[in-house]
Amino acid sequence: MSQSSLWLLFLVVGLGTFLQRFIFIYLFGKIEMPDWLRRALRFVPAAALAALVFPALTHPAGHLDISTWNFRLLAGLGGALVAWKSRNVMLTILVGMILLWALEAAFGV
C-alpha cells in the first residue's frame, strides 16, 4: 500500500468514525435515533467480530482447511475457550499464540 493511500485510509476511516461519534450528540433534539436502528446496532460487535474471526481460522492460507493440520484452527479453538471463560484480550492472545507455537514446534514441517 502506498504512503498516500495509507494516509488517505486513516483520514477517511477517522472522519467517518468521528461522524459516527458526533452525529447524535450534534443532532440531539432535531432527530431521534429510530428504535429499530438502536435495536439493530446492538448486534454490530458480535456479528462483525465473528465475521472476522471465523474465516481467519478456517481459511488460514486462503482456502478452506478443516483438518487437524490446520494449527490456527486448533489454537483458535483453545483461544476461544480462554476468551469464553476470561473475556480477557491479553490472556486469549497469550494462550492462543503459545498453542500455535507449540503445535508448530511439535508437528510442523
Next chain:
Amino acid sequence: MHIHKDFFAGARGSLPILIGVVPFAMISGVAAVSVGMTFFETMGMSVLVFAGASQLAIFQLMSVGSPWLIMVLTAWVINLRFTMYSATLAPYMQKLSTWRKALLAYMLSDQAFGVSLSHFVATREEVSHRWFYFGSAATIWGAWQISAAIGAWLGALVPASWGFDFAFPLSFMALMFAALRDRPTVIAALAGGLIAVLAKGLPYNIGLVLATFLGIASGYLAESLQMREATQ
C-alpha cells in the same frame, strides 16, 4: 479555563479500566508495526481513528491484501456502535458549543462510555455529567496514545516469523465473547461467522461486510421472535 472537580472524578473513575486499555493499545501498536507501518504512521492512525477494534481489523485486512474500500467499509461497520453511544450520551452534552461537543465526541470510546454512563445513572447534577465524561474520556485517550506508542516501539523488536498476525483473530475472539450477552447476540455472532466462512470466496473480501449485515439481521430477527413469544 478552570477545570471542574468532576473532571478529576472522571479521571479517577477510569483508572481501574486502564488495566484493559493499556495492553489492548500496546497490542494495536505492535500489530501496526507488524504489518509494515512506521512509528509515525502508527501514531497518525492512532490519533486520527482512535478505535482499537477497527484498527486491528484494518491490519488483518492489510495482511491478506484486501482492497482499500473493503478496509474502509469494515472499519466503519465495526464502529457503528459509536452512533448508539452518541445517541445515549447526547442529552448530557447539550448546552455546550459545537466545538466542545465535537471534542468530546472525538474522544468517545467504549470504556469512557461505560464508565461515564454508570456514573450518570447515579447522579443528577447536570454540570458534573460532562466534566466527569471529559475527565474519563481524556484519561482513556491519553493512556491509549502513550500505550500505542510503547507498543509501536516494542513491535519493531518482534520478528515476523513469530506469526503475530494470529493475534488479530485472537483479540477479536476475546472482544466477541464479551459482546455475547444473550441468545440473540449469540445467534448474530454464529450467523455472521458462518456466513463469512461460506462467503470467503467472494471477490474483494466483500463477504466480510455481507456477513456482518446478515449477522445483524439474524440477531434482530431472533430478538423479534423472542419478544413476540414473550408477549403471547
